[in-house]
Amino acid sequence: MEPIKQLRSTTVVMPSTNIDTDQIIPARFLTITTKLGLGKSLFADWRYLPGGEPNPRFILNQAAAAGSRILVTGHNFGCGSSREHAPWALLDYGFRAVISSGIADIFCSNSLKNGLLPIVVDAATHRWLLENPGAEVLVDLETTRLTLPNGISVNFPIEAFARHCLLSGVDELGYLQSRLADIERYESRHAAA
Amino acid sequence: MPAQTMFEKVWAAHEVVAETPDTPAILYIDLHLIHEVTSPQAFALLQAHGLPVRRPDRTLATMDHSTPTRTEQIFGDVPIKVDAAAKQVRQLEQNAANFGVELFGLRDPRRGIVHVISPELGTTQPGMTIVCGDSHTSTHGAFGALAFGIGSTEVGHVFATQCLLQRKPKTFAVNVAGRLKPGVTAKDLILAIIGKIGVSGGTGYVFEYRGEAIRALSMDERMTVCNMSIEAGARAGMIAPDDTTFRYLADRPRAPRGKDWDAAVARWRALASDPGARFDAAVDIDAGSLEPMITYGTNPGMVLPISAAIPFRAADAVNAKALEYMGFHEGDAMLGKPIDVVFIGSCTNGRLEDLQAAAQILKGRKVASGVRLMIVPGSQQIKRDAEAAGLAEIFIAAGADWRESGCSMCLGMNGDTVGAGQYAVSTSNRNFEGRQGVGARTLLASPYTAAASAVHGKISDPRKML
Numbered sequence: 001m002e003p004i005k006q007l008r009s010t011t012v013v014m015p016s017t018n019i020d021t022d023q024i025i026p027a028r029f030l031t032i033t034t035k036l037g038l039g040k041s042l043f044a045d046w047r048y049l050p051g052g053e054p055n056p057r058f059i060l061n062q063a064a065a066a067g068s069r070i071l072v073t074g075h076n077f078g079c080g081s082s083r084e085h086a087p088w089a090l091l092d093y094g095f096r097a098v099i100s101s102g103i104a105d106i107f108c109s110n111s112l113k114n115g116l117l118p119i120v121v122d123a124a125t126h127r128w129l130l131e132n133p134g135a136e137v138l139v140d141l142e143t144t145r146l147t148l149p150n151g152i153s154v155n156f157p158i159e160a161f162a163r164h165c166l167l168s169g170v171d172e173l174g175y176l177q178s179r180l181a182d183i184e185r186y187e188s189r190h191a192a193a
Numbered sequence: 194m195p196a197q198t199m200f201e202k203v204w205a206a207h208e209v210v211a212e213t214p215d216t217p218a219i220l221y222i223d224l225h226l227i228h229e230v231t232s233p234q235a236f237a238l239l240q241a242h243g244l245p246v247r248r249p250d251r252t253l254a255t256m257d258h259s260t261p262t263r264t265e266q267i268f269g270d271v272p273i274k275v276d277a278a279a280k281q282v283r284q285l286e287q288n289a290a291n292f293g294v295e296l297f298g299l300r301d302p303r304r305g306i307v308h309v310i311s312p313e314l315g316t317t318q319p320g321m322t323i324v325c326g327d328s329h330t331s332t333h334g335a336f337g338a339l340a341f342g343i344g345s346t347e348v349g350h351v352f353a354t355q356c357l358l359q360r361k362p363k364t365f366a367v368n369v370a371g372r373l374k375p376g377v378t379a380k381d382l383i384l385a386i387i388g389k390i391g392v393s394g395g396t397g398y399v400f401e402y403r404g405e406a407i408r409a410l411s412m413d414e415r416m417t418v419c420n421m422s423i424e425a426g427a428r429a430g431m432i433a434p435d436d437t438t439f440r441y442l443a444d445r446p447r448a449p450r451g452k453d454w455d456a457a458v459a460r461w462r463a464l465a466s467d468p469g470a471r472f473d474a475a476v477d478i479d480a481g482s483l484e485p486m487i488t489y490g491t492n493p494g495m496v497l498p499i500s501a502a503i504p505f506r507a508a509d510a511v512n513a514k515a516l517e518y519m520g521f522h523e524g525d526a527m528l529g530k531p532i533d534v535v536f537i538g539s540c541t542n543g544r545l546e547d548l549q550a551a552a553q554i555l556k557g558r559k560v561a562s563g564v565r566l567m568i569v570p571g572s573q574q575i576k577r578d579a580e581a582a583g584l585a586e587i588f589i590a591a592g593a594d595w596r597e598s599g600c601s602m603c604l605g606m607n608g609d610t611v612g613a614g615q616y617a618v619s620t621s622n623r624n625f626e627g628r629q630g631v632g633a634r635t636l637l638a639s640p641y642t643a644a645a646s647a648v649h650g651k652i653s654d655p656r657k658m659l
Binding site: 015016017018020022023026027028030031032033034035045050074075076079080081082083084102104105106109110113114159160161164171172173175176177179180182183186187190 | 209219233284342346349350353360393423426494510613628
C-alpha cells in the first residue's frame with residue numbers, strides 16, 4: 001500500500017443519513033472474486049437510470065464532482081452489511097476519504113485496511129462541510145487535522161495503529177505475524193479449549 | 194476482582210495480547226465461518242503471501258448467498274442462472290480443497306445459511322469468539338458467544354493467524370422486562386428495540402439482551418434478536434447462556450459429550466454477567482407493551498406498531514425521500530396496504546420455529562391471488578424437518594413456493610428478487626433501497642405478520658388469525 005500523509009481535495013457532498021453499504025455497492029455486484037473494477041458500480045442504483053444511462057440528477061454525474069477525492073456524507077455512513085466491496089468501490093472510483101459525523105463500525109475498519117480515510121468530525125464542522133459542497137479541504141494524517149478553506153482546523157480521531165500503518169504504507173497482517181510466538185503460547189495455554 | 198459483564202469475561206479469555214494506546218488487542222478467534230461471497234479475496238491474500246490457513250480445524254465453509262434455491266439447479270442438471278455466482282461457488286470449492294478447509298458444498302445435506310448451520314451443528318458454543326465475513330454473525334451471540342462480522346481483509350488475517358486486531362468495544366445493556374403477548378414475536382421485539390435505539394445508537398457497543406422477556410425466549414427466538422443487533426449499529430449482541438441454551442446444544446453433532454459436556458456446562462454457567470457489573474449504556478423496554486411491528490421506510494429503525502399510521506416529520510428530507518421511495522405518505526395507516534410478494538426465510542427468521550409460526554397461519558388457508566409467497570428454509574436440515582413435520586405440505590397447499598435453503602430473497606444475489614416498485618413483506622433483516630431487487634420496496638415483519646399478509650394480499654394483523 002502507498003503511504004498516505006496528506007490529502008487535499010474538493011469535496012462532494014451526499015447529505016443523506018444512514019447511507020448503507022447496499023447503496024454504496026448493491027449485492028448483485030458482489031459476485032466478483034477480486035477487488036477490482038467496482039468503481040463503475042459505485043452507488044449504481046442512484047447513479048444510473050433504469051436503462052443504464054447516467055442519472056443527471058445524481059451528484060457524481062455532475063461536473064462539480066469531477067476529480068474530487070473526498071466524500072462528505074450524512075450521519076452513520078456505511079451502515080449495514082460488512083461487505084469490504086464498499087470501500088473497494090469508493091477507492092476504485094477515486095475517493096480517498098469519507099467525512100461524516102458518524103461512520104459505521106465495520107465500514108470504518110474495512111476502510112482503514114484499504115487506505116480509505118474514515119474521518120469523523122464534530123457537528124459544527126460537519127454542518128459547515130454539508131453547507132459548502134466543493135470546498136477544498138486538507139486532511140493531514142500526520143497531525144490528524146482537517147483544515148477548511150476558511151482556515152479553521154479541527155482534530156479528528158483515528159485508531160492509532162491503523163494510522164501508523166497508513167503513514168508507513170504497511171498492512172496490519174505483518175504485525176499479527178510478528179506476534180505468532182504470542183499466539184502459539186496462547187494456544188498451548190488453551191489447548192483443552 | 195470487580196464485577197464483570199459477560200462480554201468482558203469472553204474478551205479477557207481471548208486476549209492474546211492486551212491493547213495499548215498504540216496497538217489494538219490481539220484477539221484469538223475460536224471459530225471462523227466462511228462463505229463464497231467474502232472469502233475469495235481473503236484466499237487470494239494467502240496465495241499472495243504464500244501462507245496456509247493456519248487452523249483449518251477452526252474454520253468451516255458453506256455456500257449460501259449466491260446459491261440457487263430451485264431444487265433442479267442444485268440437484269438436477271439445470272445450471273446456476275447467474276454466471277458470476279456459479280464461478281463464486283466453484284471458487285470456494287477450489288479454495289476449500291486447496292487449503293484443507295471443511296466445506297458443506299452445494300449438495301451437502303448439512304448446507305444452509307452460515308448463521309443457521311453452525312448453531313444447528315453445535316459448533317457455535319457459549320463463551321466462544323466467532324467471526325465471519327458477514328454482519329449477521331451477531332446471530333451466534335444468542336449462545337453467549339462474542340460473535341461479529343468482519344471484512345474480507347480480516348478474513349485473511351484470521352486465516353493466516355487465527356487472530357484479529359481489535360479495539361475493545363463498550364457495553365450496552367438492553368433490559369427487556371415483562372413477557373411478549375401472544376402473536377408478538379422475537380422479531381417484533383428486536384424491531385421495537387431498533388426503533389428505540391436507532392440505526393446508529395449501538396455503534397461502538399456490544400449489546401447484552403437481559404431481563405425476563407429474554408430469558409423466556411427459545412434459542413430460535415434469541416437468534417432472531419441477536420441477528421439484528423447490527424441493524425442498531427452494534428457489531429455484536431449477546432445473551433447469557435442458561436438451561437434453554439444447554440438443552441438446545443445437548444447432543445448436537447459437534448457439541449461436547451459425556452464428561453466434556455459436564456465440564457463445558459459448568460464453564461458456560463459462569464459466563465453470565467456478575468451481579469453489579471457495570472455497562473457503559475443501557476435502555477429499558479417493556480415487552481408486554483409491544484404489538485406486532487412493521488417497517489415503513491428504508492432502514493430498520495423506521496418501524497411502527499402494525500396498527501399505527503406513518504408519523505408526520507416536517508422538514509425531514511431523509512424521511513421524505515424514504516417515503517417517496519416506498520410510495521407512502523405521512524398519516525397513512527399501515528394495515529390494509531396492498532402487497533405483491535411475501536418472503537419467509539433468512540438468517541433472521543428462517544429457522545424451524547419461524548416456519549411453524551407461518552404454518553400456523555397458513556394451515557387451511559390460501560395465498561391471496563396475485564401475491565407471490567416464497568418460503569426458503571434456513572438450512573437443508575430445517576427443510577427436511579419441515580417436510581417431516583408436514584409444514585411443507587401446508588405451505589404448498591396454501592400456494593407457496595417452497596425452496597431449497599439459502600439467503601435467497603433477503604438480498605437477491607442469487608436471482609431471487611422482488612420486482613421494481615413491488616411491495617414485499619419480508620421476514621429478513623434489511624429494508625434498504627433495492628436490497629431485495631432494484632426498486633423493490635421491503636416491509637420487515639415477523640413470520641406471523643408475513644403469512645397473514647400473504648393470505649389477505651395486504652398488510653394484516655396476525656393476531657386475529659391465531
